[in-house]
Amino acid sequence: MEVLINFIIDYKCKFLKRAFEKRIIYLKLIQSIYILKTTLIITTYNWPKALELVLKSAEHQTHMPDEIIVADDGSGLETKKVVENFIDKLPLTHLWHEDEGFRRTVILNKALAKADGDYIIQLDGDCIMHPQFIEDHYKNMQRNTFLYGSRAVSYTHLR
Numbered sequence: 001m002e003v004l005i006n007f008i009i010d011y012k013c014k015f016l017k018r019a020f021e022k023r024i025i026y027l028k029l030i031q032s033i034y035i036l037k038t039t040l041i042i043t044t045y046n047w048p049k050a051l052e053l054v055l056k057s058a059e060h061q062t063h064m065p066d067e068i069i070v071a072d073d074g075s076g077l078e079t080k081k082v083v084e085n086f087i088d089k090l091p092l093t094h095l096w097h098e099d100e101g102f103r104r105t106v107i108l109n110k111a112l113a114k115a116d117g118d119y120i121i122q123l124d125g126d127c128i129m130h131p132q133f134i135e136d137h138y139k140n141m142q143r144n145t146f147l148y149g150s151r152a153v154s155y156t157h158l159r
Helices: 002-034 048-059 077-085 106-113 131-138
Strands: 039-042 068-072 092-096 119-124
Touching: 039 048, 039 106, 039 131, 048 068, 048 077, 068 077, 068 106, 077 092, 092 106, 119 131
Parallel strands: 039 068, 039 119, 068 092
Antiparallel strands: none
8 A cells, every 4th residue: 555655646746747847848938928029009090089998908908018009190189189198007109190191001110110029919999909918919929920810899789
């Protein structure tokens, strides 16, 4: 009986040691990922109410990006006021250019040039993020990989 007990103890010790080593490797991987500086770029044009909701969702992220750039394709003063309301709450920069028609790609390229992040997350100004949105990007990022998604619409009542 004593031999059996010693065998079980040895087996559990080896099992726990392997589990611990795997956990250390996993934590080192996570740490190396979290060292990357991230930039969230939010493109917007003249829909300040939607942008306000997006920025509110940014406030509630389980992992905050290092910088957030609002890439503004020529919106009016109301959008500027929305951004100013969040400037003290988020690591936020407002990048704006004159409204000369639809030039979303131009302002997006300017935002990319200004970004300090090693990892860029791009979001439209009317997409509200779930609280783990940025964290999910960290969990799924891989070198030389572009992550993308599509919109999900949720209806509580269809009446």
